[in-house]
Amino acid sequence: MDVTVTDLTCRRGEAIVLEGVSFVLPPGRALALRGPNGAGKTTLLRTLAGLTPPVAGTMPDPERAAYAAHADGLKAQLTIGENLAFWAAIFGTGRAEIEKAAMAFDLGPLHGRLAAELSAGQKRRAGLARLLVTGRPLWLLDEPTVSLDRAAVDRFARVMRAHLDAGGSAILATHIDLGIEADELDVTVFVAKSDATLRDPFAEAVE
Amino acid sequence: MDVTVTDLTCRRGEAIVLEGVSFVLPPGRALALRGPNGAGKTTLLRTLAGLTPPVAGTMPDPERAAYAAHADGLKAQLTIGENLAFWAAIFGTGRAEIEKAAMAFDLGPLHGRLAAELSAGQKRRAGLARLLVTGRPLWLLDEPTVSLDRAAVDRFARVMRAHLDAGGSAILATHIDLGIEADELDVTVFVAKSDATLRDPFAEAVE
């Protein structure tokens, strides 16, 4: 199923950040969001994830998406195994997915460790494993490789490729090159003009 | 003044992570810590910053060091300008340093924005500007370029070079190449053997 986004207007807090975002992403493809800091990549991803309702435009049902942000959604007081098992239960997937995810990110040795006692990169690996556990076809990734060492980045690229080959799709924001073949979308094109950044309902009323 | 570290044993929580770390870093030089995720780079930096007392060994006075970690130390409810002014007041530096720092990281347009309303990369830039504000000669940097776009990474590299040229020094942990000439230290060499990871005073008493 294509991911079709048309004329999406995205907001963050009280400001309108992006306007008129449109693209089509066929299954099996990845889309890399490009743009400097503050362009609106995170904003777009949060909107697609259904966390911030769009101001205008159409986008696919967030029910199909899995989101990985800066915060990993791991509970510090639970072990990695418990964390993954929790998300699997919530998303209604099973033991098979957990094992696949743990294998893919080499979490075997960390299985019984508390998330609080992991290094930044180890935590991030567990956070990415959560994506596999959700079993959702559309991945929304916000700087997924932060803190990962080279080996882990390669691992992640392999997982991504497998996901795409299986007909999944992914939209990712990143500043570094992952070595994955991906369409590019330059977010700067859609940045809202500054007079539109605020839809102030009282603008004409006062002046 | 050289940064001289000899036979340092570092711990994290209850575990001993690194043993016998030794190196000498002359002024004007940078040292890049290398090692895969979980090797102990963050642990070493926190020890050098004086946050975790070393178990054994000698290291320079943490009073000379400034530390930049994953958390930026910015108050979400204060503007960037207020945040920097606060740290300047705490470290006893002045308006000149703040302006230099803001200039170096192009914070002018963000000066009046609340830290809560910034993108990840914008926040990180402000966090790095704090380093300049402290006026300390030894910089301890834990993955400083996370979330930065290419232009900001270049900016950071320039700031680093200026700092080194002025006789400062820096120890940084990073997985990506910054284009700064730096000595390398492979942390994996010092990873504590697993039988040493826990110095349990009751071990022999019980067994």
Add this chain to the structure above:
Amino acid sequence: MSVWEYANPRRFMAVSGRLLPWVAGAAALLCATGIVWGLFFTPEDFRMGHSVKIIYIHVPSAFVAINAWFMMLVASLIWLIRRHHVSALAARAAAPIGLVMTVVALLTGAIWGKPMWGTYWAWDPRLTAFLILGLFYLGYIALWSAIEAQDAAADLTSILCLVGTVFAVLSRYAAQFWNQGLHQGASLSLDAEENIADVFWLPLVLAIAGFTLLFLALVLLRTRTEIRRRRLHSLSLKARLA
């Protein structure tokens, strides 16, 4: 033309600007007449003596304090359902007025209580329910001022207003259950004329009408202020984001 047209901010500003002097004038007139009449041209009550005259402030302010909350409830509902910004701001504008009226009613009641019951304060159910209403006003205002994003603040305070209404009513009932009070029953209320001499009743009704109009005028005024404040907020936000 539908009523909702007035929820258009520009129309609201225009209409309210024209309306305001008239409402304020009428409020002043009615209040003055009611209070002056009540204070100087009514006989003294045989039981309460001179102190009965505080009723011309006490009852109207209490009346307005209660009904201000219901006005906020309606405005909150309009905001939640139809998303008219003016109504959200009107609710916000009404809250401090309601709080002040509550405080006025409490203070005049307390002053009256000293000669009547021999104490400034008693845990009478009526008074207690009133104090609780004051707490709801406080919470509502605190929530508004704690949240930076204006639309989110409007949403959250509206939800609070809905839930709060239910619990304010419940509290009032609970307070009645909890203590049989000293306070007058509805003996002096509007629908019970037979219990009270016309000489007291008419000026009281005038004063109540005056206070209601006063409330209306203040809400109009404060809503206009809120609209301007909101505009200012947008401008400073825009300046920051630019």
Add this chain to the structure above:
Amino acid sequence: MNALLLRDLRLAIRAGGGFGLGLAFFLILATLVPLAVGPRPDLLAPVAPGILWLGALLACLLSLDRIFALDAEDGSLDLLAMAPLPLEGVATTKALAHWITTGLPLALAAGPLSLLLFLSASALPWLILALLVGTPALSWLGTFGAALTVGLRRGSLLLSLLVLPLYIPTLVFGAEVVRRGAAGLPVATPLALLAAITLGCVALLPFATAAALRVNLR
């Protein structure tokens, strides 16, 4: 939803005795009151039901602010909002977990504590019953308040300001049940009202809570 409940309970236990802490707070409060007002049974016995109820209220209150805040901080709340279970379900589960870790142990342990305040023995069963019936309302209301303030960093005082007035009916009827029970009067009316409030809260508040969460997520 089961998984969420289990996780929350497990977290409460791991983070240092979730069940015990509320109780201990209750105990300390019951100790502080005689110290504050003086140790005379004739003063304490009549106020005991009210004080015990107040203690329950405050013990609930102190654990409220973290209901959603921790999940918001580590990103779990975003992910829960995307999960295939409705936010209303999340709200209900959170409230239930809160009740199991605070309200329930309080009700069960109220017996020994009431001794400290010289509560009459005849009132004790009523106290326990009233707490069992009434404390769920406290948890559900608290969860609602926590959802309103989840975006704020220093929410705990504001939270108590919002939540405590909502607790009033429960407090009044709850204390009334115990007082009447102690005096041997019929308790059916306040008990029924208490139960009605709890039922209403459990049935309706999750919708308000979910709505507030949605506003705060965006």
Add this chain to the structure above:
Amino acid sequence: MNALLLRDLRLAIRAGGGFGLGLAFFLILATLVPLAVGPRPDLLAPVAPGILWLGALLACLLSLDRIFALDAEDGSLDLLAMAPLPLEGVATTKALAHWITTGLPLALAAGPLSLLLFLSASALPWLILALLVGTPALSWLGTFGAALTVGLRRGSLLLSLLVLPLYIPTLVFGAEVVRRGAAGLPVATPLALLAAITLGCVALLPFATAAALRVNLR
């Protein structure tokens, strides 16, 4: 240290009325007590001093958990520990900021509130004096407790558990001052003891607080 104090006060205000909230909580508590224990002045008047002191305690308590927790979360605490000002100074400043935002307004606003609980007029000046003298101890002790629990995610109940027993002497002497004042007895002894506790806390506790912070940082 000035900068830190100003920042903390500013944050308290930005996050929504730092000063007002403690007061509002106090007011609510003063309303809840009669609702819980019954409206009779003969019951309320004798317990009023104790209850007012308890209210002050709890209002302090509710704002404690965030003294260091927020700074720990965003990394500021690490940086403060490296800054050229001693951690003891940080502890003192934090406690002072806490007192200014909670203890001080409480003491100033205790007057009207005491009316609700039928505190006798002769006791009122003593109440205010006792609060002014005693509440700094609460803030300093609370800061110490906050430092002990800064590493824990769900610290607020545990924190109150640690801190409330430490509050007991202040509570006892503080309430005693008011009770004696109300009865027209001499208050010098409890007042002196109260002052001594506060002075001791202010002078010595920052060292303990700083030590606790150091342990929790590593």
